[in-house]
Amino acid sequence: MRKANIFINSKLAGSLEETVSGYIFRYDPAYAGSYNSLPVSLTMPLTQLEHTSKSLHHVFNGLIPEGLLLDIAQTKLNLETKDRMGLLLALCRDNIGAIEVHHEETNDKISVTGQLHSIPPEDINRDNIPKHGFCLCCLKPLNAIGENFNYHPECSLQLFGSKTPPVLDLSETTFESIVGEQLGMKMSLTGVQIKFSGNIVSLAKRQTHIFPNQYIIKPDPINENYKQLAIFEQLCMHLSRSLRLRTAESGLLYLPNGYPVFITKRFDRAKSGKISVEDFTQIFFKTEGHDKYMGSIEQIVQGIRKYCGRFALPNIQELYKVTVLNYLIGNADNHFRNFSLVYQKPGDELLVSLAPFYDLVPSKFYVARDKEETALSISGKKKTIGRAGFVQLAEYCRLPVKELDETLGRFDTLLAKIPIWLDDLGIRQKDDFSHLINERLKLLRRE
Numbered sequence: 001m002r003k004a005n006i007f008i009n010s011k012l013a014g015s016l017e018e019t020v021s022g023y024i025f026r027y028d029p030a031y032a033g034s035y036n037s038l039p040v041s042l043t044m045p046l047t048q049l050e051h052t053s054k055s056l057h058h059v060f061n062g063l064i065p066e067g068l069l070l071d072i073a074q075t076k077l078n079l080e081t082k083d084r085m086g087l088l089l090a091l092c093r094d095n096i097g098a099i100e101v102h103h104e105e106t107n108d109k110i111s112v113t114g115q116l117h118s119i120p121p122e123d124i125n126r127d128n129i130p131k132h133g134f135c136l137c138c139l140k141p142l143n144a145i146g147e148n149f150n151y152h153p154e155c156s157l158q159l160f161g162s163k164t165p166p167v168l169d170l171s172e173t174t175f176e177s178i179v180g181e182q183l184g185m186k187m188s189l190t191g192v193q194i195k196f197s198g199n200i201v202s203l204a205k206r207q208t209h210i211f212p213n214q215y216i217i218k219p220d221p222i223n224e225n226y227k228q229l230a231i232f233e234q235l236c237m238h239l240s241r242s243l244r245l246r247t248a249e250s251g252l253l254y255l256p257n258g259y260p261v262f263i264t265k266r267f268d269r270a271k272s273g274k275i276s277v278e279d280f281t282q283i284f285f286k287t288e289g290h291d292k293y294m295g296s297i298e299q300i301v302q303g304i305r306k307y308c309g310r311f312a313l314p315n316i317q318e319l320y321k322v323t324v325l326n327y328l329i330g331n332a333d334n335h336f337r338n339f340s341l342v343y344q345k346p347g348d349e350l351l352v353s354l355a356p357f358y359d360l361v362p363s364k365f366y367v368a369r370d371k372e373e374t375a376l377s378i379s380g381k382k383k384t385i386g387r388a389g390f391v392q393l394a395e396y397c398r399l400p401v402k403e404l405d406e407t408l409g410r411f412d413t414l415l416a417k418i419p420i421w422l423d424d425l426g427i428r429q430k431d432d433f434s435h436l437i438n439e440r441l442k443l444l445r446r447e
């Protein structure tokens, strides 16, 4: 029977063992007794040393990649989808969050990093790189069209650590091999879309400051049906930031051939180490197949109440506002995997909060079957939610109804800018997107 050692932020936390009847996770007594240790999952407290489960514990099962990444991994490693322990051992040494899975016998703690090369500025042919009037990080006007590869120097400095943004040395044909290589290095990024994590190695003479695996990079899907998703994602992330919601830092880059790539800074990596993250599929034991769509926003509210304790209210407020935003932008892919809790223990108390928002996309324009307005039901509905549904949700959240009107009011201030951004970014579905937003705003406004 196979066994794994589980590390949290590079400390041995315990062991996971496959048994005849299921799986046992045992905390290392010294780890469990240590003052500032974090649990492996919010659902597996340190007060109980042994946690048994018939199937692989959801916190571990949720680390295994899905979709395209899983397909590539399986082809490369010849593993079955149902061999969860095999996949965990093969793919999940380094994950989103602080958990590391090591094979018991090869208890090596090699730190692996995906490296993405940046082309030296003097070698870049800028002809194929689209030029914008707005900064691709903050979406505020640039002094000149296409200036500094479409970035304000201060925005580039904040996101990439250098005043000039990198030009990544990738090509469409190498995406798959990079992902394959990364999986071979046992780094797992869950999610269906192709994406990978890495740091940016600048080949320029002035080397910039780099953290290992600081970014998640999502090239625009090659499939024609998903074109411009990377560009749309940056716009939606910006709309979230504009509503002053805690949102993962992000930007848009172009490859030398003009191909767009969405890039986001990982919020689970800090100078101090890895930050514990758990998504709601792991917390709610919904890591199997389509379970991530089976549930409601109200369940997330309950999850926040349960785990964030006295800090629940501001987190519920953020969740409420992003739910309004998701409705307005046509994001019906807001399933349990796309919401996470982060936790730290700076003192005696475990501090849990909602993770910054990520994966904000107008799925309505990409998924033909997406007739639904939300992946997780709102006030018992997935369609025709309307103002009544959002008022009811506010009540459930114990928020005043003015929370809805204030969010809409703040969104109104963006309305004039959205068509200008859509134009500048060259988004093909700009009219449909503007139309959707205006229609849905009408539905949410007080009659």
Ligand SMILES: [Zn+2]
Pocket (backbone or CB within 6 Å): 135, 136, 137, 138, 139, 140, 151, 152, 155
């Ligand atoms: Zn900027």
